[in-house]
Amino acid sequence: MGRGAVDDWYDELDATAVAAAIRAGDVSAVEAVDAAIARIEAIEPHVHALVAERFDAARAEAGGLLNDGPFAGVPYLVKALGAHVTGMPTSRGSRLWADDVATADSLAVARARAAGVIVVGMTNTPELGKNGSTEPLFHGPTRNPHDLSRSAGGSSGGSAAAVASGMVPIAHGNDGGGSIRIPSAACGLFGLKPSRGRVPNSPFLEAFSYPVGCTHALTRTVRDSAALLDAVAGPAPGDAVAMAQPARPFLDEVGADPGRLRIGFTCVTARGVTADAELVDAVARTATLCESLGHSVEEAAFTYDAEAANGALAAVMSVNVAFAVDARLAALGRELRDDDLEPFTRVLYDGGRGMPGTKVIGALQQLERTSREVAPFFEQYDLLLTPTLSIRVPELGWVDTSRPETMVNASAFSAFTGVFNTTGHPAMSVPAGVDGNGLPTGVQFVGRLGDEATLLRSASSLEVAAPWPTAPVVPSGSAAA
Numbered sequence: 001m002g003r004g005a006v007d008d009w010y011d012e013l014d015a016t017a018v019a020a021a022i023r024a025g026d027v028s029a030v031e032a033v034d035a036a037i038a039r040i041e042a043i044e045p046h047v048h049a050l051v052a053e054r055f056d057a058a059r060a061e062a063g064g065l066l067n068d069g070p071f072a073g074v075p076y077l078v079k080a081l082g083a084h085v086t087g088m089p090t091s092r093g094s095r096l097w098a099d100d101v102a103t104a105d106s107l108a109v110a111r112a113r114a115a116g117v118i119v120v121g122m123t124n125t126p127e128l129g130k131n132g133s134t135e136p137l138f139h140g141p142t143r144n145p146h147d148l149s150r151s152a153g154g155s156s157g158g159s160a161a162a163v164a165s166g167m168v169p170i171a172h173g174n175d176g177g178g179s180i181r182i183p184s185a186a187c188g189l190f191g192l193k194p195s196r197g198r199v200p201n202s203p204f205l206e207a208f209s210y211p212v213g214c215t216h217a218l219t220r221t222v223r224d225s226a227a228l229l230d231a232v233a234g235p236a237p238g239d240a241v242a243m244a245q246p247a248r249p250f251l252d253e254v255g256a257d258p259g260r261l262r263i264g265f266t267c268v269t270a271r272g273v274t275a276d277a278e279l280v281d282a283v284a285r286t287a288t289l290c291e292s293l294g295h296s297v298e299e300a301a302f303t304y305d306a307e308a309a310n311g312a313l314a315a316v317m318s319v320n321v322a323f324a325v326d327a328r329l330a331a332l333g334r335e336l337r338d339d340d341l342e343p344f345t346r347v348l349y350d351g352g353r354g355m356p357g358t359k360v361i362g363a364l365q366q367l368e369r370t371s372r373e374v375a376p377f378f379e380q381y382d383l384l385l386t387p388t389l390s391i392r393v394p395e396l397g398w399v400d401t402s403r404p405e406t407m408v409n410a411s412a413f414s415a416f417t418g419v420f421n422t423t424g425h426p427a428m429s430v431p432a433g434v435d436g437n438g439l440p441t442g443v444q445f446v447g448r449l450g451d452e453a454t455l456l457r458s459a460s461s462l463e464v465a466a467p468w469p470t471a472p473v474v475p476s477g478s479a480a481a
Helices: 008-012 015-024 029-047 055-063 107-114 157-164 181-187 222-232 277-292 306-332 343-353 357-374 404-414 419-423 452-465
Strands: 050-053 075-079 118-123 147-151 170-175 190-193 214-219 262-265 296-299 383-387 427-434 440-446
Touching: 008 015, 008 029, 015 029, 015 222, 029 050, 029 055, 029 075, 029 118, 029 157, 050 157, 055 118, 075 157, 107 118, 107 170, 107 222, 118 157, 157 170, 157 181, 157 214, 170 190, 181 190, 181 214, 181 427, 181 440, 190 222, 190 452, 214 222, 222 452, 262 277, 277 296, 277 383, 277 427, 277 440, 277 452, 306 343, 306 357, 306 419, 343 404, 357 419, 383 452, 427 452, 440 452
Parallel strands: 075 118, 075 170, 262 296, 262 383
Antiparallel strands: 050 118, 170 214, 190 214, 190 427, 383 440, 427 440
């Protein structure tokens, strides 16, 4: 397949290798940024992964004096939700925040830039991240590069589509219910959600008791994820939740022997719903592969009070939406207008505004109770293995935020992922073949709190034993095809 104006080298290298090529003088940072811009210009009209660009600034940075960071000169995209890039709008997928231009980088972005990445733009997200598919009414939908009629997942769907289609080798994402893992599974990428408190969300405030959102990235290779985690991890002063520093760099875990692990697997949600048959098959194949690598693998019951947990999370989500919207309106000095929010977001807003404080406290306590219900599983097992999604990648419009009644479908995206934002456990989606539609499937591994090391060791061993495709998927009909 031709690559148009983009050189083959850019498709073949992950972020680590691009940086190495720049250090060696094989290519320049300007050439890397120009390759990214060429790929974006060729594919963006078909995929719609970006909502803002800074091409001129990126070229200027690439032509300047690079630092000695591990990703010096590597093109990078930042999700337009839960992150700030100086001079760029963090629109959150919402017209209410359309002109919210950042005056400083958020801490994780600043650390990534200190590691050498060059930000070329901002990526699409559903409004306030409240959908497992990236289809905001304000910006329009992001399309899966494997099949443009299908969802790219969410809420980091723009970042996932950009990496999968080869616009950039690595992109920022965050995960408040599966928002790194879901689009990684949908687009055939590796996606790690770190432990709660591993990567700071500063300057965003978490209401002290609501740090369910975790910041990291979507990548094609395990080593890129590990190396970037080394760059961005570590608490900010004053953080309410902070994770202990790892024993050694996360990059050192890539290729390290994971030892003989006890892995429990299930394809049944806590509500008793079995995942789609093809996703069950993906878990079975992965379980067999893990056994062949010397691990102890068995089917295991993974249960908790899902009804209570989901109800509590919905309550806390609603009140946080209400607070965020009211704060934004106060900053704008005006009242809410009918077209400020999507219909589903408006439902959350109205519910949150009328919620008594006693219900909020009860919901927060229920989330703590859920963590205590889940924790004993990881006393018996080192890892939990599940499908990432409970369904095959759906068509766009399957969840339509303009019709709140369709939001009942949204739980199928996060049925296996969401609880680990409540509990804080690290979790990753690993590519695991394709379904009958030719769309990627992903399997989720969950580790003990603070134990990203075991996840990265396991992922890198799977990457060697059963390599997944890392070449960009260029949509037919685009200028890069």
